[in-house]
Amino acid sequence: MKYEEIIQRRVARELHPGTLVNLGIGLPTGVSQFILPEDGILFQSENGIVGMGARPPEGMEYSELTDAGGSFVTAVPGAATVDSTVSFGLIRGGHLDATVLGGLEVDEAGHLANWMVPGRMVPGMGGAMDLVTGARRVIVAMQHTAKGRPKIVPTCTLPLTSTRRVTLIVTDFAVIEPTDEGLVLRERAPDISVEDILNVTTARLIVPDHVPEMDLRAGAAAH
Amino acid sequence: MKHAISPAAAAALIPDGAILMIGGFMGVGSPHRLIDAIVAADKRGLTVIANDTAMPGVGIGKLIAARCVSRVIASHIGLNPETQKCMMAGEIKVELVPQGTLAERIRAAGFGLGGVLTKTGLGTVAAEGQRIIDIDGDPWLYAPPLTADFALLACERADYNGNLSYQLTATNFNPVMAMAGAIVICEPREILPVGAVPPDAVNTPGVLVDHLIERASR
Numbered sequence: 001m002k003y004e005e006i007i008q009r010r011v012a013r014e015l016h017p018g019t020l021v022n023l024g025i026g027l028p029t030g031v032s033q034f035i036l037p038e039d040g041i042l043f044q045s046e047n048g049i050v051g052m053g054a055r056p057p058e059g060m061e062y063s064e065l066t067d068a069g070g071s072f073v074t075a076v077p078g079a080a081t082v083d084s085t086v087s088f089g090l091i092r093g094g095h096l097d098a099t100v101l102g103g104l105e106v107d108e109a110g111h112l113a114n115w116m117v118p119g120r121m122v123p124g125m126g127g128a129m130d131l132v133t134g135a136r137r138v139i140v141a142m143q144h145t146a147k148g149r150p151k152i153v154p155t156c157t158l159p160l161t162s163t164r165r166v167t168l169i170v171t172d173f174a175v176i177e178p179t180d181e182g183l184v185l186r187e188r189a190p191d192i193s194v195e196d197i198l199n200v201t202t203a204r205l206i207v208p209d210h211v212p213e214m215d216l217r218a219g220a221a222a223h
Numbered sequence: 224m225k226h227a228i229s230p231a232a233a234a235a236l237i238p239d240g241a242i243l244m245i246g247g248f249m250g251v252g253s254p255h256r257l258i259d260a261i262v263a264a265d266k267r268g269l270t271v272i273a274n275d276t277a278m279p280g281v282g283i284g285k286l287i288a289a290r291c292v293s294r295v296i297a298s299h300i301g302l303n304p305e306t307q308k309c310m311m312a313g314e315i316k317v318e319l320v321p322q323g324t325l326a327e328r329i330r331a332a333g334f335g336l337g338g339v340l341t342k343t344g345l346g347t348v349a350a351e352g353q354r355i356i357d358i359d360g361d362p363w364l365y366a367p368p369l370t371a372d373f374a375l376l377a378c379e380r381a382d383y384n385g386n387l388s389y390q391l392t393a394t395n396f397n398p399v400m401a402m403a404g405a406i407v408i409c410e411p412r413e414i415l416p417v418g419a420v421p422p423d424a425v426n427t428p429g430v431l432v433d434h435l436i437e438r439a440s441r
């Protein structure tokens with residue numbers, strides 16, 4: 001299984017049926033392919049749609065139905081479109097059950113840095129700061145390392161997206177939960193040992209006696 | 224009743240150095256023909272307040288490429304390398320604002336409010352140089368109103384009273400900017416007779432709109 005699929009399948013298990021969820025552009029977008037229709041999850045995009053569907057077939061795109069990256073999407077039956085103030089009212093006001101975002105770094109305090117690399121990459125925070133501040137749950141979906149360099153670190157060196165502690169970190173190696181005591185290793189990816197995870201993590205990890213393998217069946221888990 | 228004017232006539236209303244709010248999200252819901260006319264009129268020193276600067280060759284991206292803009296207030300410039308290049312070279316001053324805060328700053332201006340208090344950006348570089356206001360021991364980031372000389376909008380349908388109706392994700396920042404611009408110019412796809420846009424379908428009442436752009440010839 002490719003690393004993206006491991007992350008996307010595991011994040012899908014984390015979503016709650018019948019809730020509103022925002023998926024970030026890139027790897028998080030692909031989580032939607034592992035959600036089942038019966039999960040009843042509505043995807044929100046910050047450009048102003050509640051109930052965003054997959055990209056339409058070639059030739060059936062519509063120029064005024066797009067996602068936050070400007071790509072063509074569809075609207076699921078029962079979808080609604082809203083303006084930017086309502087879109088961010090949904091996000092900031094706590095009406096979004098979960099946001100799934102990529103990450104550049106996450107640290108022992110559960111702080112996320114995902115929007116800039118000073119002097120090199122300054123794209124702007126877009127909606128990321130509002131999403132991490134306002135969503136009920138924040139799930140970071142990212143590769144465990146960047147070209148071999150650990151991304152789960154003692155303290156973020158890059159500018160933070162928010163000082164809020166994220167809810168869960170899902171990588172191609174592990175599921176890690178930030179807690180009051182620190183980062184707890186909850187699960188490991190198939191064919192990955194606890195040792196493997198510790199070798200690519202510079203942050204201190206709390207390792208319980210039993211670290212089960214990830215459940216990668218498609219669909220949201222009932223909670 | 225409002226007479227629709229040409230994109231060039233609308234562009235002629237805008238002086239060099241004007242502060243413009245421009246609707247749209249990655250070019251979706253932007254007034255494209257009006258932007259082309261501003262580029263053709265070779266305007267200089269404009270401030271653009273918008274969600275993003277789109278992509279090279281698209282929407283606001285054309286204003287960036289034509290060097291019409293000296294200052295940008297936006298939430299995201301990542302998909303337009305030209306904006307980033309101009310920012311690094313010091314040719315364009317860029318102020319990055321979280322997207323929800325940008326929308327609320329515009330709303331505050333248009334709704335007669337003294338600004339908004341938000342948790343977004345607290346403790347991050349977005350709060351640097353900003354005021355933190357303590358409310359009963361709880362810190363909030365103060366975001367001041369954002370006004371503009373012009374709001375340049377796009378919509379799906381208008382009538383000749385200036386009532387505007389938007390479509391799908393082309394809505395985005397257009398309705399809130401309609402409240403905040405001193406002079407509001409909208410480029411509809413279609414302009415219908417007064418009465419043909421049902422009152423319930425009007426998202427922006429015509430009283431806010433100063434000029435309509437005539438529809439594209441076909």
